Amino acid sequence: MRAAFADEIEKLAAEDNRIVLLSGDIGNRMFDTFKEKFPDCFYNCGVAEANMTGMAAGMALCGLRPVTYTITAFNTARVLEQIRLDVCLQNLPVIIVGVGGGLSYASLNATHHALEDIAFLRVLPNMTVICPGDAWEVRAALRAAFEIDGPVYIRMAKKNEPLVHSGMPDFSIGKGLIVKQGTDICFLNAGSLLPIAMDAADILLEKGISVQVISMHTVKPLDKTLLLDVFSKFSHVFTLEEHSILGGFGGSVAEWLSDQRGLRARLTRIGTQDKFMTEAGKQDHAREFFGISKERIVERVVQKL
Amino acid sequence: MKGLKKSDNLEHTARHIRGELVKISNKANTPHLGSSLSCVEILVAAYWGVLNIDPQKPDAPDRDRLIFSKGHAATTLYLTLNMKGLMSNETLATYAKPGGILPEHPIYRSAPGIEATSGSLGHGLPLGLGIAVAARIHKIDYRVYVVMSDGECNEGSVWEAAMLAPAQGLENLAVIVDCNQWQATGRSKDITGISSLKGKFEAFGWSSCDIDGHDVNALVEVLQKVPDGSGKPVAVIAHTIKGKGVSFMEDDNNWHYRIPNEEEVKKALTEMGLL
Numbered sequence: 001m002r003a004a005f006a007d008e009i010e011k012l013a014a015e016d017n018r019i020v021l022l023s024g025d026i027g028n029r030m031f032d033t034f035k036e037k038f039p040d041c042f043y044n045c046g047v048a049e050a051n052m053t054g055m056a057a058g059m060a061l062c063g064l065r066p067v068t069y070t071i072t073a074f075n076t077a078r079v080l081e082q083i084r085l086d087v088c089l090q091n092l093p094v095i096i097v098g099v100g101g102g103l104s105y106a107s108l109n110a111t112h113h114a115l116e117d118i119a120f121l122r123v124l125p126n127m128t129v130i131c132p133g134d135a136w137e138v139r140a141a142l143r144a145a146f147e148i149d150g151p152v153y154i155r156m157a158k159k160n161e162p163l164v165h166s167g168m169p170d171f172s173i174g175k176g177l178i179v180k181q182g183t184d185i186c187f188l189n190a191g192s193l194l195p196i197a198m199d200a201a202d203i204l205l206e207k208g209i210s211v212q213v214i215s216m217h218t219v220k221p222l223d224k225t226l227l228l229d230v231f232s233k234f235s236h237v238f239t240l241e242e243h244s245i246l247g248g249f250g251g252s253v254a255e256w257l258s259d260q261r262g263l264r265a266r267l268t269r270i271g272t273q274d275k276f277m278t279e280a281g282k283q284d285h286a287r288e289f290f291g292i293s294k295e296r297i298v299e300r301v302v303q304k305l
Numbered sequence: 306m307k308g309l310k311k312s313d314n315l316e317h318t319a320r321h322i323r324g325e326l327v328k329i330s331n332k333a334n335t336p337h338l339g340s341s342l343s344c345v346e347i348l349v350a351a352y353w354g355v356l357n358i359d360p361q362k363p364d365a366p367d368r369d370r371l372i373f374s375k376g377h378a379a380t381t382l383y384l385t386l387n388m389k390g391l392m393s394n395e396t397l398a399t400y401a402k403p404g405g406i407l408p409e410h411p412i413y414r415s416a417p418g419i420e421a422t423s424g425s426l427g428h429g430l431p432l433g434l435g436i437a438v439a440a441r442i443h444k445i446d447y448r449v450y451v452v453m454s455d456g457e458c459n460e461g462s463v464w465e466a467a468m469l470a471p472a473q474g475l476e477n478l479a480v481i482v483d484c485n486q487w488q489a490t491g492r493s494k495d496i497t498g499i500s501s502l503k504g505k506f507e508a509f510g511w512s513s514c515d516i517d518g519h520d521v522n523a524l525v526e527v528l529q530k531v532p533d534g535s536g537k538p539v540a541v542i543a544h545t546i547k548g549k550g551v552s553f554m555e556d557d558n559n560w561h562y563r564i565p566n567e568e569e570v571k572k573a574l575t576e577m578g579l580l
Binding site for chain 1: 366413420421422424425427428431432433434435437438439441442443461462465466469472473
């Protein structure tokens with residue numbers, strides 16, 4: 001996803017001279033051509049994320065369209081107050097991009113895991129929260145984010161994730177995308193588990209369970225029209241996310257559901273549990289650890305039905 | 306607006322603001338009077354002697370910016386903006402009233418001239434840094450002044466920004482530290498052990514000076530010299546007295562939270578020759 005981001009931001013900067021890119025000393029070589037083409041629009045702010053976020057807000061006060069970019073954990077939890085006060089309270093168009101959302105940096109230790117960031121950011125007034133499901137959705141989300149005159153958080157994975165879309169999707173913030181038709185149950189996926197959700201749906205089809213997969217790339221605002229539709233149509237809806245089941249996408253759907261009456265579907269939230277992973281292991285291992293690999297998801301679904 | 310006014314006029318303005326500060330604290334029942342009194346000359350010098358701001362065009366892109374980072378002293382900012390014609394008497398009268406637009410810490414654009422929201426310390430300098438960079442990107446020749454407290458310099462974000470500003474060569478950026486040597490619960494030097502803010506800023510690559518923060522002319526002179534030709538951002542350490550101007554409040558940290566009663570207001574105004 002990060003390569004798609006680097007490529008797309010470069011294209012966008014060529015179209016809009018208000019765009020400035022701020023990096024927290026990350027993205028080695030990735031922004032070389034951006035820097036070459038737009039030397040006045042790239043700032044390596046050093047390992048100082050609080051200042052980077054406040055600085056971006058200051059730029060936005062002057063009509064610029066800043067994008068802050070660093071590792072998800074450091075661009076969210078570490079600078080939550082700067083996001084809350086400098087960006088959200090002043091309602092400024094700053095785009096906060098987290099690279100390595102979820103367990104993308106699993107092997108680096110829980111310091112680099114981002115499993116609570118959606119929960120932190122979605123409760124902030126004025127904030128839009130987008131979790132693209134593949135590199136195409138990253139490109140589309142970034143373009144759409146610049147159309148919003150307020151704070152946006154884009155939560156990316158890292159690199160070489162499988163593509164789900166074959167080209168730029170028909171993307172609107174706050175509108176889920178049906179990426180696989182199905183008739184028995186529904187997967188509502190937010191973010192980086194989208195390829196896993198697709199694989200799990202294929203396995204379940206072999207077992208005679210037809211799964212509709214929807215990319216709910218926007219966690220805030222929720223696509224309530226689509227939610228009403230799927231909770232009326234299906235018997236069971238599963239939310240999927242590489243994030244804690246507490247307070248994240250599944251949590252927000254559960255909040256919405258608690259206000260509804262008479263809907264057909266049951267809800268099961270699939271995500272990480274309320275614990276840290278302190279053992280070694282790469283992303284595949286971490287997904288097994290938290291029960292969000294495709295095999296564990298299939299098991300969970302079969303068990304629930 | 307550039308250019309020195311007669312110093313007696315500015316001192317009169319400062320005295321008038323002090324009197325209003327004491328009254329407003331009593332009337333609205335709001336604290337932080339000591340902190341508000343210590344930064345009066347800083348704002349008077351900036352608004353009357355330095356800042357290029359046209360009250361008729363408070364959003365002009367080329368205006369100088371003052372980011373008031375020590376938001377707990379908001380009444381000094383509000384009264385200054387009022388006296389400069391940026392805030393009406395009617396608006397000022399709503400201060401701290403339920404449903405009003407002027408809370409005890411400033412909110413961005415709640416009134417013309419309020420350039421940023423503040424209240425949580427350590428936010429103003431990063432914001433000011435971004436605004437100073439924007440001037441360069443937009444090729445506009447304005448200056449950015451950030452007013453901070455010495456207690457605020459406890460915050461790590463101040464020093465994150467202090468590191469980056471010289472690296473970016475932001476000579477259009479200045480901080481003015483209202484160094485009254487007190488923070489909420491004690492002497493600043495006893496809490497963090499910072500002995501010389503000038504030395505700290507210089508070590509971070511700033512051009513820095515110590516100054517009497519109640520000497521309006523000296524403040525005007527040094528603040529007008531931004532950029533100062535060194536290619537560096539400027540840190541003015543303005544040595545002040547918390548509670549300045551009221552004998553029984555000066556250097557008494559109880560007035561961080563205490564609110565004057567009617568009798569104390571009269572006594573203060575009498576002392577200042579305002580009654």
